[in-house]
Amino acid sequence: MSKTVAATTFGLSYRDTAKAITSFLEVAVHTILRTRQVYPADLFVRRKKYDAPVYQSRHPALNEYIAGAIKAAGEELLGVVDKMVVVIKDQLDRPLERFVFSFQHVVNVGPEDIDKALENAFTAETLSQYFRAFLIKLSVMDSQLGEFSETDNLSFAIVLECKDGFAPSTTFDDEPIPWVPASKQHVSNEQTPSAQLHIVKVVETGVINMALGVQESDEKLKKRGVPHVPDDVVPQDVKGKGKATIQ
Numbered sequence: 152m153s154k155t156v157a158a159t160t161f162g163l164s165y166r167d168t169a170k171a172i173t174s175f176l177e178v179a180v181h182t183i184l185r186t187r188q189v190y191p192a193d194l195f196v197r198r199k200k201y202d203a204p205v206y207q208s209r210h211p212a213l214n215e216y217i218a219g220a221i222k223a224a225g226e227e228l229l230g231v232v233d234k235m236v237v238v239i240k241d242q243l244d245r246p247l248e249r250f251v252f253s254f255q256h257v258v259n260v261g262p263e264d265i266d267k268a269l270e271n272a273f274t275a276e277t278l279s280q281y282f283r284a285f286l287i288k289l290s291v292m293d294s295q296l297g298e299f300s301e302t303d304n305l306s307f308a309i310v311l312e313c314k315d316g317f318a319p320s321t322t323f324d325d326e327p328i329p330w331v332p333a334s335k336q337h338v339s340n341e342q343t344p345s346a347q348l349h350i351v352k353v354v355e356t357g358v359i360n361m362a363l364g365v366q367e368s369d370e371k372l373k374k375r376g377v378p379h380v381p382d383d384v385v386p387q388d389v390k391g392k393g394k395a396t397i398q
Contacts, residue, residue, distance in 0.1 A: 162272030173225030
């Protein structure tokens with residue numbers, strides 16, 4: 152009796168997976184700013200990416216800031232970064248919402264293997280399908296989060312949180328240092344017990360796993376008069392696969 156052996160499949164390399172996630176993050180930031188109305192709706196144009204409706208800012212300075220921050224974050228995605236946080240804050244610099252992108256590096260890859268195709272990793276096509284589902288879920292979060300106060304005078308910042316014992320690179324191609332120390336109140340672990348956490352999406356790529364959670368701060372909830380709901384009642388949406396390997 153013969154035994155059928157499953158064919159070995161290869162997907163993206165570690166570097167290509169990081170690049171794909173970086174591109175997705177830029178699309179996600181634009182969409183967050185539009186759906187959460189940080190800026191007027193007419194500042195954005197509707198586009199399609201990953202076969203999903205998304206938004207893109209039409210303001211050159213805003214686009215430059217987002218692109219620069221995401222580029223710098225993408226460089227750190229190869230092993231240093233633990234979380235990237237999009238902080239929406241009021242006129243007093245108080246965080247109202249934190250969109251927390253968390254990363255788990257499943258595969259340990261040396262410099263000599265960073266560009267090798269990984270066994271059991273996602274292909275570009277498969278990863279795009281997961282990004283599409285991610286963006287659709289992100290777009291419907293707007294109705295769950297509720298509106299801000301008209302007096303909040305919103306702004307935002309992109310915060311990079313590194314793994315313990317690591318720090319961001321100092322320069323990129325002789326450019327000025329892209330990161331400055333973040334305000335303590337903006338980082339994800341400053342969430343108070345009365346704040347609320349919404350798990351948006353978890354995707355396990357087998358190479359770099361990514362999750363998105365939204366923290367509604369105590370300051371925002373007090374303004375809206377919303378009672379506290381424990382975090383553990385929020386269901387998680389986990390999609391993906393196990394660990395990829397180098398062949």
